[in-house]
Amino acid sequence: MIQERITETRALAAREFEAATTLAEAEAVKLTYLSRKGVVAELFKLMPQVDAAERPRSGQLLNELKTELEALAERRLAELRPKVSGPLVDVTLPGRKPFVGTYHPLTIVMREIIEIFRSMGFRVADGPEIELVRYNFDMLNTPPWHPSRDESDTMYLPNGFVVRTETSPVQIRVMESQQPPVRIISPGRVYRRDRPDATHSPMFHQVEGLYVDEGVTMADLKGTLLHFYRTLFGAQTQIRFRPHFFPFTEPSAEVDVTCNFCGGKGCRVCKQTGWLEMGGSGMVDPNVLAGVGYDTEKYTGYAFGLGIDRIAMRRFGLDNIRLLFESDVRFLRQFPAAC
Ligand code: DAH
Numbered sequence: 001m002i003q004e005r006i007t008e009t010r011a012l013a014a015r016e017f018e019a020a021t022t023l024a025e026a027e028a029v030k031l032t033y034l035s036r037k038g039v040v041a042e043l044f045k046l047m048p049q050v051d052a053a054e055r056p057r058s059g060q061l062l063n064e065l066k067t068e069l070e071a072l073a074e075r076r077l078a079e080l081r082p083k084v085s086g087p088l089v090d091v092t093l094p095g096r097k098p099f100v101g102t103y104h105p106l107t108i109v110m111r112e113i114i115e116i117f118r119s120m121g122f123r124v125a126d127g128p129e130i131e132l133v134r135y136n137f138d139m140l141n142t143p144p145w146h147p148s149r150d151e152s153d154t155m156y157l158p159n160g161f162v163v164r165t166e167t168s169p170v171q172i173r174v175m176e177s178q179q180p181p182v183r184i185i186s187p188g189r190v191y192r193r194d195r196p197d198a199t200h201s202p203m204f205h206q207v208e209g210l211y212v213d214e215g216v217t218m219a220d221l222k223g224t225l226l227h228f229y230r231t232l233f234g235a236q237t238q239i240r241f242r243p244h245f246f247p248f249t250e251p252s253a254e255v256d257v258t259c260n261f262c263g264g265k266g267c268r269v270c271k272q273t274g275w276l277e278m279g280g281s282g283m284v285d286p287n288v289l290a291g292v293g294y295d296t297e298k299y300t301g302y303a304f305g306l307g308i309d310r311i312a313m314r315r316f317g318l319d320n321i322r323l324l325f326e327s328d329v330r331f332l333r334q335f336p337a338a339c
Helices: 002-019 023-034 039-049 055-080 105-119 169-177 218-233 286-291 308-316
Strands: 130-132 161-163 182-191 203-213 239-246 249-258 275-284 300-307
Touching: 002 023, 002 039, 002 055, 023 039, 023 055, 039 055, 105 182, 105 203, 105 218, 105 308, 169 182, 169 203, 169 286, 203 218, 203 275, 203 308, 218 239, 218 249, 218 275, 218 300, 218 308, 239 275, 249 300, 275 286, 275 308, 300 308
Parallel strands: none
Antiparallel strands: 130 161, 182 203, 203 300, 239 249, 249 275, 275 300
């Protein structure tokens, strides 16, 4: 009797699905009952032999059985599928390399500069980029007629402020806040109305240095700068002082180092001189020391202001300052990674 076989099949299948404990076992039970040659399909094949009077009822029961078993199979398979939250991870795939940024060449040389001076006992001092005219010029002994005060060179702001044109005003701020001995460097940004070209930018970087104590001489200045440049650029590096004028130092000198592009023979970068201009220096003018209340009979000092961008250009062999400010990653990626 087909109706009895339907009832038996329902009970049997339910038990077998229940007994399946793995996905593969449940799939096998599903095939046994519901595949094209499975138990249910075989029952359908018996339908023609069923009494005509009973056939509609049996057909209906058989259809119900099929739907029920399909639902049962789906439920059991769902129960046995591995439970994961989120996407499946294939741990055998090779890892993805995280993107790591590189240090900007200016950061690299800035850190080296700080380290060299720190090893000689200098500490790092900081000052604002928006500075008082009083600190940027007046207290640095800059006469009213000095060309560096021209509006064609300096960006003035209202109420007695400028965007600082040099890091020298940090000297004043430090000396106003403490008595000698003073030994500081101060790296930072400065701004001038310069027309941009291969070696000039309206924003650039300087590092200021100041040493005030009893008995400080020009020989200390020269020895310190020679040691600094040789540590940075190599032991064969030479420096030279050229007489110059700065309002805040007397005597004053511009500092040149041997050109590394041509090894001192003369080339386009050093304009055939064999030397590269690196900054200014000198013995702090007694007017400046007196202005901050230092005893000029007791104390002398030296100061210097060096171009960090020029140091970076010489250090890395760059012939255009713009490379430092264009943020072109093809250029920047060539420097060491930041980790
Ligand atoms: N402030 C000068 C400049 O920007 C550089 C300089 C020269 C700084 C001599 C100094 C110094 O401290 O003593 O051109």
